[in-house]
Amino acid sequence: MRTATLLLLLLLAACADVQQPPLVASDVTITQPMPGKTMRAAYLALTNNTNEAIRISRVSSDAFANVELHETTVVDGVARMRRLPLLQVPAGGTVRLERGGKHLMLMRPTDAADKMSLEFFDGDDLLLAISAPLTPGSD
Amino acid sequence: MSPKKLIIALLLAAALLAGLFVAMRSSTPAEPVAAFVLPAPLPLPEFSLVDQFDNEVNAETFEKRWHLVFFGFTHCPDICPATLQILAAARARLAENGHAPLPRIVLVSVDPERDTPAQIGKYVGYFGDDNLGVTGSLDELLKLTSALGIYFEKQAGDNDNYAVDHSAAVLLFNPAGRFHALFSGPHKVDDYVHDIPLITKRYP
Numbered sequence: 001m002r003t004a005t006l007l008l009l010l011l012l013a014a015c016a017d018v019q020q021p022p023l024v025a026s027d028v029t030i031t032q033p034m035p036g037k038t039m040r041a042a043y044l045a046l047t048n049n050t051n052e053a054i055r056i057s058r059v060s061s062d063a064f065a066n067v068e069l070h071e072t073t074v075v076d077g078v079a080r081m082r083r084l085p086l087l088q089v090p091a092g093g094t095v096r097l098e099r100g101g102k103h104l105m106l107m108r109p110t111d112a113a114d115k116m117s118l119e120f121f122d123g124d125d126l127l128l129a130i131s132a133p134l135t136p137g138s139d
Numbered sequence: 140m141s142p143k144k145l146i147i148a149l150l151l152a153a154a155l156l157a158g159l160f161v162a163m164r165s166s167t168p169a170e171p172v173a174a175f176v177l178p179a180p181l182p183l184p185e186f187s188l189v190d191q192f193d194n195e196v197n198a199e200t201f202e203k204r205w206h207l208v209f210f211g212f213t214h215c216p217d218i219c220p221a222t223l224q225i226l227a228a229a230r231a232r233l234a235e236n237g238h239a240p241l242p243r244i245v246l247v248s249v250d251p252e253r254d255t256p257a258q259i260g261k262y263v264g265y266f267g268d269d270n271l272g273v274t275g276s277l278d279e280l281l282k283l284t285s286a287l288g289i290y291f292e293k294q295a296g297d298n299d300n301y302a303v304d305h306s307a308a309v310l311l312f313n314p315a316g317r318f319h320a321l322f323s324g325p326h327k328v329d330d331y332v333h334d335i336p337l338i339t340k341r342y343p
Contacts, residue, residue: 031216031220034213034220034261034262034265035261035262035264035265036213036257036258036261036262037213037214037262039214039216040216041216041217070216070217072217072218074218074307074324074325077290077306077307077308077323077324078290078304078305078306078307079218079304079305079306079307080302080304081215081216081217081218081302081304082302099217099218099221100217100218100221100325103216103217105216107300
């Protein structure tokens with residue numbers, strides 16, 4: 001019985017040691033462009049699995065020449081959109097980019113592609129690279 | 140009075156009070172949950188803009204039907220599509236519920252430099268066939284927005300890449316072409332589905 005308990009504890013300890021990726025993306029949505037437009041928006045959740053804040057200073061894509069992080073705010077009834085120079089994901093926390101809030105603006109598509117990459121950097125350090133499908137717009 | 144009769148009398152009184160209470164509650168009229176209905180509908184100012192078909196848009200355009208009016212711009216990636224989607228969804232639910240006549244959804248551009256009639260037509264058309272897109276000169280737009288208390292301000296940006304701050308409210312115009320009620324937001328489909336029939340039933 002004691003051996004079994006000891007083995008179980010060791011097993012649990014081993015499981016706790018399994019490495020999770022430091023930064024993980026989920027719930028990724030890429031909008032269709034509006035008719036006559038090429039710009040899209042990207043929404044997603046970013047989770048920080050480390051015990052230090054993660055700073056994202058740049059986002060790039062193989063499918064868009066220009067990717068910018070923006071935030072919509074509605075204050076005193078006025079909607080404003082402002083570019084954010086960086087995004088902080090707190091230690092052990094999740095930041096959600098969603099409608100009416102923070103979002104990525106994807107501008108100047110490089111070619112007609114049915115999928116895109118998104119790379120998240122802190123300076124020159126690549127933190128995370130993901131891929132997402134692109135549904136064509138109606139025109 | 141004997142104790143027995145007293146108890147009966149008290150029970151009857153309690154039943155009567157309970158009945159009155161229920162009756163009062165069910166006859167109290169429901170109120171809008173999100174809309175602010177103006178104490179007196181506001182006439183629209185004189186202005187002259189154009190729609191996606193190059194027809195003139197003025198105060199008369201908004202007569203004969205209820206209109207849900209939003210001020211935004213087609214280069215807006217987030218809140219404008221989101222709001223128009225909510226209005227379209229609310230309209231669809233009202234149709235499902237048999238509400239008639241249905242309001243018309245209108246987008247007035249606060250970015251007349253970039254939003255041509257063709258541009259705004261394509262954009263509003265994405266959210267429904269009956270939708271109206273309005274654009275025109277900045278001076279005429281200002282006549283309309285300042286009378287309605289709608290704010291907008293173009294932001295600095297390079298060349299064609301700029302944002303426009305704008306009021307997030309949706310305005311309801313009545314069939315006399317007057318500003319009738321204000322939905323300040325945040326905009327929710329359920330709120331429109333609840334409030335619009337209530338408001339239109341009480342009109343004029």
